[in-house]
């Protein structure tokens with residue numbers, strides 16, 4: 001199955017607010033962009049991915065991510081993460097009604113294309129499926145096959161909401177790079193240990209993350 005990925009990104013000035021204690025407000029927007037660049041680059045490089053759509057109102061991020069091969073759509077609803085994802089998924093389906101679609105967070109700087117391919121291959125077995133984050137509280141990916149509506153319920157404690165909504169939970173091993181989202185300094189340390197992409201490696205160079 002050839003997937004369309006929908007990746008949401010907040011305006012960089014507001015993104016990754018929980019990183020402020022570790023990165024300060026000077027570095028935080030650059031890190032948020034770098035995470036998104038490494039996420040999009042790995043997604044574009046995944047053999048199971050047909051195309052990548054980024055939904056964002058950030059002009060600079062839009063330019064940088066388009067340069068990596070993403071299509072950028074504006075956050076027209078301007079009503080938060082789930083509205084942005086539902087809108088982008090509708091845009092995809094308007095052009096290709098049978099497209100399999102997966103929403104993927106933009107904060108996966110260690111993402112590996114081959115691990116993403118394994119997750120998408122597993123997701124293809126279900127009409128609607130999700131992958132919990134490393135903390136097993138949130139969600140990093142929510143997928144729908146042809147004919148199924150995305151109904152995204154990302155946000156705090158989204159794993160429980162996606163389970164309650166009937167989506168199949170993907171219990172895969174060896175896909176840590178798809179599950180390691182970065183919200184805090186501790187998460188960034190874990191992602192650096194897994195091995196981040198080149199944009200994040202550069203943006204995080206010299207950053208001293210306190211214990």
Ligand SMILES: Nc1nc2c(ncn2[C@@H]2O[C@H](COP(=O)(O)OP(=O)(O)OP(=O)(O)O)[C@@H](O)[C@H]2O)c(=O)[nH]1
Nearest residue numbers: 008009010015016017018055075080081084105106
């Ligand atoms: N387009 C769009 N993307 C969003 C919006 N809110 C969050 N996102 C994106 O959705 C993903 C998860 O978002 P959050 O964890 O809520 O926000 P964050 O910026 O990653 O981190 P915090 O500021 O620390 O909450 C990230 O890729 C965000 O950039 C929104 O209103 N519109």
Ligand SMILES: C=C(OP(=O)(O)O)C(=O)O
Nearest residue numbers: 138139154155156158183
């Ligand atoms: C939006 C989510 O991620 P985060 O952990 O970045 O809040 C989520 O897990 O649904």
